[in-house]
Amino acid sequence: MSRVVIELNDLALQAGSEAGLLAASPGFALLQGKEVLLGAKAEAQHRLYPTSSYDKFWHELNMEPLHTTRGRIRHHADLAYSHLLAIAEEAEIDGEVILAVPGHFSREQLGLLLGIAGQCPFRVTGMIDSALAASAAAESGDELVHIALHLHQILLTRLRRGGGELAVDKVVPAPQIGRRQLLDALLRIANDAFIRQCRFNPQHEAASEQQLYSLLADWLDSAGPEPGKARESLQMELDADTMTHRAKLPGDQLLAALTKPWRSLRAALAPLLESPATGLLLDHRLAHLPGFHAVVEDLGPLQITRPGAAIENVLRHGDQITAGEGVRRIRSLTLHEARQADTPETAPATPTHVLFRNRALPVNDLPLVSQANGSAGTSLVLDIPGPAATLGRIVLRQSRVLLNCGDSEFRLNDAPVTGSQPLQLGDRVRFPQAADELLLIEVSDGQRT
Numbered sequence: 001m002s003r004v005v006i007e008l009n010d011l012a013l014q015a016g017s018e019a020g021l022l023a024a025s026p027g028f029a030l031l032q033g034k035e036v037l038l039g040a041k042a043e044a045q046h047r048l049y050p051t052s053s054y055d056k057f058w059h060e061l062n063m064e065p066l067h068t069t070r071g072r073i074r075h076h077a078d079l080a081y082s083h084l085l086a087i088a089e090e091a092e093i094d095g096e097v098i099l100a101v102p103g104h105f106s107r108e109q110l111g112l113l114l115g116i117a118g119q120c121p122f123r124v125t126g127m128i129d130s131a132l133a134a135s136a137a138a139e140s141g142d143e144l145v146h147i148a149l150h151l152h153q154i155l156l157t158r159l160r161r162g163g164g165e166l167a168v169d170k171v172v173p174a175p176q177i178g179r180r181q182l183l184d185a186l187l188r189i190a191n192d193a194f195i196r197q198c199r200f201n202p203q204h205e206a207a208s209e210q211q212l213y214s215l216l217a218d219w220l221d222s223a224g225p226e227p228g229k230a231r232e233s234l235q236m237e238l239d240a241d242t243m244t245h246r247a248k249l250p251g252d253q254l255l256a257a258l259t260k261p262w263r264s265l266r267a268a269l270a271p272l273l274e275s276p277a278t279g280l281l282l283d284h285r286l287a288h289l290p291g292f293h294a295v296v297e298d299l300g301p302l303q304i305t306r307p308g309a310a311i312e313n314v315l316r317h318g319d320q321i322t323a324g325e326g327v328r329r330i331r332s333l334t335l336h337e338a339r340q341a342d343t344p345e346t347a348p349a350t351p352t353h354v355l356f357r358n359r360a361l362p363v364n365d366l367p368l369v370s371q372a373n374g375s376a377g378t379s380l381v382l383d384i385p386g387p388a389a390t391l392g393r394i395v396l397r398q399s400r401v402l403l404n405c406g407d408s409e410f411r412l413n414d415a416p417v418t419g420s421q422p423l424q425l426g427d428r429v430r431f432p433q434a435a436d437e438l439l440l441i442e443v444s445d446g447q448r449t
Contacts, residue, residue: 002019002095003017003018003095003096003097003098003125003315003318004016004017004022004091004095004096004097004098004122005017005097005098005099005100005310005314005315006093006097006098006100007130007133007310007311008099008100008101008102008113008130009130009148009150010026010055010058010150010151010152011027011149011150011151011178011285012025012026012027013025013026013027013058013083013084014308014311015087015088015091015093016311016312016315017315018315021308022090022091022092023087023090023091025038025039025040025083025086025087025090026039026040026043026151027055027057027058027059028040028043028053028054028055029053029054029055029057029079029082029083030045030046030049030053030054031052031053031054031068031070031073032049032052033070034070034071036070036073036079036082038082038083038086039086045210047206047210047213048206048207048210050206051067051068052068054066054076054079055151055152055180056076056151056152057076057077057079057080058076058080058083058151059151059152060076061076061077061080061105061109061112061113062076062077062109062112063075063076063077063112066079077112077116080113080116081116081119081120084116084117084120085120088120088121088122093121093122094121094122095122095123096122096123096125096322097122097123097124097125098124098126098127098128098314098318098322099113099117099124099128100127100128100129100130100133100310100311100314101113101127101129101130101329102131102148102150102155103130103131103157103168103171104153104155104173110127110329114127114327124327125322125327126318126322126330127321127328127329127330128314128321128329128331128333129157129168129330129331130310131155131157131159131168131171132159132166132167132168132331132332132333133313133314134146134148134281134283134305134313135157135159135166135281136166136316136333136335137309137312137313137316138279138281138303139303139400139420139422140159140161140279140281140303141277141278141400142161142277143158143159143160143161143169143274143275143277143278143279144159144161144280144281145157145158145269145272145279145280145281145300146158146159146281146283147265147269147280147281147282147283147296148283148286149178149179149283149285149286150178150179151178151179151180152175152176152178152180152181153173153175153177153178154174154178154268154286155171155172155173155174156171156173156174156268156269157170157171157172158170158171158172158272161335164334165332165333165334165335166332167331167332167333168332170272172268172271172272174264174265176261176264177261177264177265179220181261182220182261182289183213183216183220185258185260185261186219186254186257187203187209187212187213187216188257189249189253189254189257190212190215190216190236190247190249191203191212193236193247193248193249193253194212194236194238194245196247197246197247197248198245198246198247200238200245202238202240202245205240207240208238208239208240208245211238211239211240212236212238215236215238219234219254220289232251233248233249233250234248234249234251235248236248255290255291258290258291258292259291262291262292262295263295265295265296266295266299269296273300277301279300279301279302279303279420280299280301280302280303281303281304281305282296282302282303282304282305282419283305284304284305284306284307287304287305287419293406297404297406301402301404301420302404302406302419302420303419303420304418304419304420320333320334321333350400350401350425350442351363351401351423351424351427351440351442352441352442352443353440353441353442353443354366354380354394354438354440355440355441356380356438356439357436360441360443363394363395363396363401363423363440364396365393365394365395365396366379366380366394366395367379367380367392368390368392368393368394368405368431369381369382369390369391370382370384370386370387370389370391371383371384380394382431382434382436384431384433384434385433391405391408391410391431392404392405392406392408394423400422401422401423401424401440402420402421402422402423403420403421403423403429404419404420404421405418405419406419409432410429410431410432411429411430411431411432412427412428412429413427413428414428414430423440424440425440425441425442426439426440426441427439427440428440
């Protein structure tokens with residue numbers, strides 16, 4: 001088999017190669033007698049058997065004894081080994097592997113990880129910081145903050161670019177705002193809704209609590225990226241004791257339940273944004289969560305990683321990651337080839353204006369709004385039916401023109417895209433349901449004022 005990358009994020013460990021995604025498995029384990037259930041099967045039952053379920057063995061990788069031990073399973077390291085082994089078997093991995101590892105892992109944890117991997121049927125030949133791997137192909141200035149969702153935290157990693165290198169500068173965990181805590185917050189208000197509306201408490205029975213958890217997990221994973229969908233009421237239905245219980249949870253209450261963790265994240269981000277030009281690179285699993293985008297959209301230029309980006313970038317830079325003696329976590333990459341400078345003869349001209357309905361508007365800081373949002377003023381107003389909405393913003397950053405529309409989709413040169421996208425001379429932009437097209441132009445005597 002060709003070289004394989006395993007990305008260690010307890011939200012879902014992923015193994016991939018040039019052939020694509022080989023396996024994905026969330027960081028859950030359930031001990032049942034002598035059997036160990038792992039991944040999605042364990043998550044589907046972890047509320048049924050809370051004293052035999054584990055979901056912190058990657059987050060707290062160590063050899064502290066578990067509160068319940070079964071046979072060969074004595075501590076978190078044993079669960080991590082079982083999980084890695086199961087992924088290797090599912091993906092049929094038996095050759096060289098590069099590990100993409102979260103930046104919060106300590107030296108002791110990295111040593112333990114390599115010891116565990118050494119017992120697996122593959123050979124680890126390299127190791128790289130996960131955020132660096134995910135950011136290697138991102139368009140950015142001198143500083144970039146990568147924001148990744150994990151099961152028990154959000155991990156913030158500031159990276160700096162210079163001298164042809166992209167390097168990890170600082171890693172800041174934002175604890176207690178991972179996917180597990182987001183679901184716990186939703187569970188509380190959903191449970192209250194059942195009690196109020198039909199006098200049924202789902203958390204009195206493990207089976208109904210597991211049903212409610214699974215229902216909310218599905219909603220959380222599918223509520224984005226459309227902002228309107230997240231605000232729709234959630235119709236909940238649970239079966240218990242030969243009866244079906246129904247409750248409705250307004251979308252505003254669902255979003256309100258996530259307000260506190262999003263505010264905590266914003267506070268954790270503040271010290272990393274020393275430069276106003278610092279860009280934000282959002283993990284795709286985080287960027288689409290309800291209410292998240294509104295919390296960070298004003299903090300700087302936003303980009304969203306493509307699913308599988310970390311694995312693709314590791315494969316692209318695999319020789320550099322595995323060079324040298326031994327295995328160490330790579331925290332900087334040379335990107336000369338990936339970011340080869342344009343020569344003066346071939347460098348594309350920077351657009352100065354957007355041509356819209358025969359009117360040229362400067363690109364300095366140009367909000368894009370729907371017609372219902374009011375008069376044009378200094379904004380570009382499109383005829384789009386529906387409620388008032390801010391569609392995005394075109395900005396000039398360090399001689400680069402960017403269009404940031406968050407997780408709303410638009411078409412750039414007829415290709416569907418989201419997030420922050422660089423714009424070049426001649427690019428065409430169109431929004432769904434809008435008849436007009438935006439054209440990026442250069443006005444030779446134009447002033448960016």
